[in-house]
Amino acid sequence: MRIAIIGAGASGMTAAITAAASGTNEVLLFERQARVGRKLLATGNGRCNLTNRQAAPGRYHGSTPDFVRPALDAFPVDSTLDFFQTLGLYTVTEPGGRVYPYSDQANSVVDVLRFALSRRNIQLKTGTEITSVKRGGQGFRLKDQNGACYEAERLIVACGGAAGTKLGGGLSGYQLLRSLGHHCTKLYPSLVQLKTDPELVRGLKGVRANAALRLSLRGALLAEARGEVQFTDYGVSGPAVFDLSRAAATTENCELNLNLLPDYREEDLLSALCIRISRFPALEAGDLLTGILHNRLGRMLVSACGVRLNTPLTSLNWKQLNDVVERCHALSLTVTGTMGMEGAQVTAGGIVTGEFDPATLQSRIVPGLYATGEVLDVDGDCGGFNLQWAWSSGLLAGQLKSNHEARPAQQT
């Protein structure tokens, strides 16, 4: 059987390797970029956090998060790592469950996939963008940017999502699937940096802090996270911010509250500051939080309370001290937006999952059509979950099961 796969990213490559494994299929794999797996090379800051030991449906989002269950059941983390081991990849699990290549280099993951693609029954066509797909002939007729046509009996759309625009993210997959009769939800950037009111953060570029974060809208809590925050000239970034970013991207005018000393009670901080003032009366307010927080962050918090940094510590009054203590435990920033699809790691939203059978990933609308990875309305938490979905969905779709061959489709 002739199989066309559009997109040689994470899910497209695993689908191609699986589809070709039987030896009886002929696979045509199209990639519009000059090389395969370009986005993969940038993942995990160049280290590729390829999965997470805690991958489970609860770590995924979308209109029907349980849609991922059959694929994760069929190809859970262990069998995905077995798959990679058979390709020759050594991996290591870090505390917290994140899995990386033992080499610590994302290109190791791309290289072993690339080796596995060099089989006689896989034709890889890089630099080839599929611009239209029609049902016809024995299945599907595809056309590339130069007008060349290809025919295939089965089609897997593995074009990825809109996130990471500079690394190949785009709208192509959504457009191709819509042209075949599928529907797409609204798209939002997720796992993305947040823009905030620049006034407070501008001078903090490069500062990192461990904080407890609360995102709220008019007092109602939307999401919570804890971990590293990185301040930038436009706002905040870092793993804890990414964890909240989905909620921030889909809601306007939210407030981000940072507790910069989540391990210390307000009354304990207050008494520590009083001791500092009595021991070092010659110090100025700019040094009130020295030794407790990053110096630039400490000075910003003191200034944000309206205290001049050259005020002698002994001149601070009780209210000013209390204000600083409160501000350390509740720095409030107005979220004005996100860094958009360009800065995002994943797209929230996508092709409506109810239109696909989760047990096969075959379309319920167009027989012989499959979709994998980020183009579907599935997005995962930060920490290797999105790549696990890409691998599991690619491995499942690559089996090219018919909907009636699979166990009864789950309600989605």
Ligand SMILES: Cc1cc2nc3c(=O)[nH]c(=O)nc-3n(C[C@H](O)[C@H](O)[C@H](O)COP(=O)(O)OP(=O)(O)OC[C@H]3O[C@@H](n4cnc5c(N)ncnc54)[C@H](O)[C@@H]3O)c2cc1C
């Ligand atoms: C900076 C960054 C860091 C990330 N880090 C991590 C991480 O550490 N761990 C994690 O789990 N996830 C991470 N992600 C998310 C993860 O990379 C994606 O969710 C995953 O790659 C999606 O896999 P996919 O197969 O759906 O799409 P992709 O891997 O994006 O592949 C889609 C491919 O299709 C090609 N294509 C698109 N349209 C066409 C067309 N019309 N014709 C031909 N080719 C086409 C694209 O060029 C692309 O190569 C990161 C994302 C980014 C942007």
